[in-house]
Amino acid sequence: MKISYSKQDRYVYTGLRFFSLVVVCLLIAIIFQLFKASKLAFDEFGLSFVLSDFWNPVEDEFGALAFIYGTVITSLLSLLLAGPVSIFVAIFINEFLPKKLASILGVFVELIAAIPSIVFGLWGLYYLAPFVKNYISPFLKKYLGFIPLFQGTSFGIGILTASLILAIMIIPTITSVCREVFRSIPNLRKEAALGLGATKYEMVKLAIINPSFSGIMGALVLGLGRALGETMAVAMVIGNNPVISTSLFSSGATMASVMANEYAEADSELHLSALCYIGLLLFVVTFIVNLFARTIVWNNSRKSRS
Numbered sequence: 345m346k347i348s349y350s351k352q353d354r355y356v357y358t359g360l361r362f363f364s365l366v367v368v369c370l371l372i373a374i375i376f377q378l379f380k381a382s383k384l385a386f387d388e389f390g391l392s393f394v395l396s397d398f399w400n401p402v403e404d405e406f407g408a409l410a411f412i413y414g415t416v417i418t419s420l421l422s423l424l425l426a427g428p429v430s431i432f433v434a435i436f437i438n439e440f441l442p443k444k445l446a447s448i449l450g451v452f453v454e455l456i457a458a459i460p461s462i463v464f465g466l467w468g469l470y471y472l473a474p475f476v477k478n479y480i481s482p483f484l485k486k487y488l489g490f491i492p493l494f495q496g497t498s499f500g501i502g503i504l505t506a507s508l509i510l511a512i513m514i515i516p517t518i519t520s521v522c523r524e525v526f527r528s529i530p531n532l533r534k535e536a537a538l539g540l541g542a543t544k545y546e547m548v549k550l551a552i553i554n555p556s557f558s559g560i561m562g563a564l565v566l567g568l569g570r571a572l573g574e575t576m577a578v579a580m581v582i583g584n585n586p587v588i589s590t591s592l593f594s595s596g597a598t599m600a601s602v603m604a605n606e607y608a609e610a611d612s613e614l615h616l617s618a619l620c621y622i623g624l625l626l627f628v629v630t631f632i633v634n635l636f637a638r639t640i641v642w643n644n645s646r647k648s649r650s
Contacts, residue, residue, distance in 0.1 A: 378627060381620035384613060393621060399586040401606065406618040408625055410586035414596035415629065418503055418578065419571040421592070422510030427564055429511075430518035435548055437519075438526045450523065457516035465580035468509045473500035473581055476508070481593055498593035499583075506582040507592070510574055514567035521566060525559030526552055565637040572630050575600040599626040 385393065389406065396407025433453065437446045477500030484494040498504075529552055537547040553560075583595020584605055599622045610616045 378624040382624050384617035385621040404614045411599045413588050415598040418507045421507035422571045425511040426515045430515050434519045434522035461577040465577040468581040476500050476505050492590040496591035496593045501583045503596045504592040506578045510571045518563045518567040521563035525556045575604045
């Protein structure tokens, strides 16, 4: 059957294709510019730049491993903290609260996402960091001090504090997406589970969580994407010391924070190129994380069809 298109349909179709190509071209232009800006550092250090953790702008010696480590560890830890909380909050708001109260609480959760990152940074610096130093760190040392992650001296500023800040910042993003995913579940599915004798917990598990796996993964990836690229809040509380340590109490640095701290003060072309090289690596890390999450979603969709 041949479908005929009106003139307006062709205009809309052409416009959609044009804007889609614009997005693709912008992405290609960004990648090209990153490659161009980081060429000097790539020619100087090659792939050893990724494996070196030495960073000394005075002597033009640069390595990104410490920043990659800081970015990955803070982002994954924040996702580990924020993921379950966000999913539980979304379920609680959607399934357990009255509609009026749920809408009010939902607005408050989403308002957290509107808070500027610099405000989170100031709050983390003047309130969260002392709280971590005086209460959280002693508690973790007392009960989990035998684990290398919770050993060493805590000054409040460090990887743990940065991870907590990131967790708070990505909770609204994950919660909002999960709420929309859970709302898309037909009420008939929930009523059928309850009608067959399922408890409220079993209904949530079977009729909401299991069918929403792909959507939950998408929400987690969005939250992780923000955590990977967050700059100012992390730069204010992580300590900005490019070292690799097994302790969460030690200071560190991320790829985004070093670019924010040093780009304006870079006094040599090699220094600027090294920072752009780190920006390119941040793009690669983000791409790999999204590809990994997309692979999980594809595998789950394939299993559900079979």
